[in-house]
Amino acid sequence: MSIPTAKNINAARCIFQKAEGWSYARSILSKYFQDHKSDTDIVTIAIKAILINQLYFTNVREILPLARHLHEKREIHARILKGDVKAVDEIARTTKNFRSFASKYAHFHNKDAFPIFDRYVERALCLLTGKGVGKTYADFHNAISQFKKGLNPQVSWEELDTFLWLYGQKKVLDSNGKATVNKEIKSLYEKQLEMFKLLEPPSATTPTSTPSAV
DSSP, X not given: OOOXXXXXXXXXXXXXXXXXXXXXXXXXXXXXXXXXXXXXXXXXXXXXXXXHHHHTTXXXXXXXXXXXXXXXXXXXXXXXXXXXXXXHHHHHTSSSXXXXXXXXXXXXXOTTTOOOOOHHHHHHHHHHHSSOOOSSHHHHHXXXXXXXXXXXXXXXXXXXXXXHHHHHHHXXXXXXXXXXXXXXXXXXXXXXXXXXXXTOOSSOOOOSSOOOOO
């Protein structure tokens, strides 16, 4: 297992700050969710769902039915605030497995309890631990929680997510410079490769598992 150091975490923070589009998107979501904590009306829920889907590219084609589902399951919001990991899987299974959307919806309601799942985070975890992350959000949460135990306790879920998300894309581009990743991150990678090299933890290991398709 390869554990990121403070240097790696700080490099990720610096890169993310340079990714102005992503920094802006995170700020918008954080502000809106902070200002609209309640999930009692359908309009607020729909706006939250649309913002996540649009700004964080969760690829939910029919977002309004998903918002109605969240509104109908009133107890979901209270469970998210309590940090109930199983609530994320219930959101994800609305019509198909929207694990990425569900994790982001929960994360912006309760950043201390819910790390974000996406394909780059999954890839990074597989590469760093040599293990898969399972097929449910609960499985992923367990895997990333075990990984986080090796880090400085002061590293937040948001900081770890930033590192893993960037590291996962770095490894994709290291293997194939023409690969399709986020355009803004790819541009930064091409212009500031040395900074991306600072993401590489010491004693990297060869993975024994490969990420599942997303």
